[in-house]
Ligand SMILES: [Ca+2]
Ligand SMILES: [Ca+2]
């Protein structure tokens with residue numbers, strides 16, 4: 001709690017107990033590439049996202065890639081305010097292995113009474129603010145970024161985890177307004193030393209690796225290949241589109257990095273299902289191309305037909321990312 005006053009602490013704790021359900025969402029004016037999950041239905045939701053000037057790719061709900069040696073910003077936001085509004089926030093986060101360069105309040109116009117941010121230069125941060133200095137504090141329904149933390153991917157690379165936490169007494173279960181239980185089961189995590197255990201409420205993995213050297217979308221082609229100009233080597237594709245390299249598991253084989261007749265083309269043909277019934281199998285399905293090339297295909301659309309799927313895999317015959 002650091003320098004928060006006792007009154008502020010109580011208010012902040014109350015709000016923290018409300019804000020125990022977290023999600024990822026594309027938020028904040030800094031965001032250049034973030035990943036969203038399915039919007040939650042609860043009255044109070046928080047999110048954790050990344051922003052960067054360049055070299056940021058987020059492809060799963062909880063994993064992003066940043067080039068080694070480049071800066072990025074973690075953004076903690078409120079995405080759904082309580083219906084009755086609120087008067088304070090507290091964000092508690094950890095990022096082991098990454099040292100913060102700055103911790104900022106992101107909504108000073110809404111929360112002018114700011115507790116000094118804590119943790120700059122360490123592996124954790126704590127930030128809290130109020131809408132007013134004395135009761136009755138103005139009640140707000142603000143939704144958007146609350147706290148920003150500047151970090152840097154080490155030149156040597158590595159994989160790091162950002163987490164937001166809530167606190168509670170061991171043995172209790174905190175229930176948020178969605179009735180999502182958050183069990184407080186350990187005192188092993190108590191970064192601020194207040195004897196209240198810390199429960200990891202949400203985490204986001206940051207992969208500090210060269211995105212050109214890895215297969216970010218998991219389709220079998222590394223980024224450098226997908227951005228190349230030779231389609232037979234995996235080029236003229238999108239390193240973030242997992243559906244644009246039609247390598248499947250036909251004839252009981254697995255995806256093998258090359259699109260051939262026996263496994264891939266025949267595999268799709270054998271699952272021909274223009275109506276979506278048997279022998280439909282989603283792994284052989286693709287959605288229509290978005291261009292400019294036929295193989296720039298989209299997510300499975302529920303049918304395996306001639307003009308999209310079979311033609312789609314045939315146009316990629318011989319394309320090789322091995
Ligand atoms: Ca791709
Ligand atoms: Ca194959």
Ligand SMILES: [Ca+2]
Nearest residue numbers: 286301303304
């Ligand atoms: Ca299809």
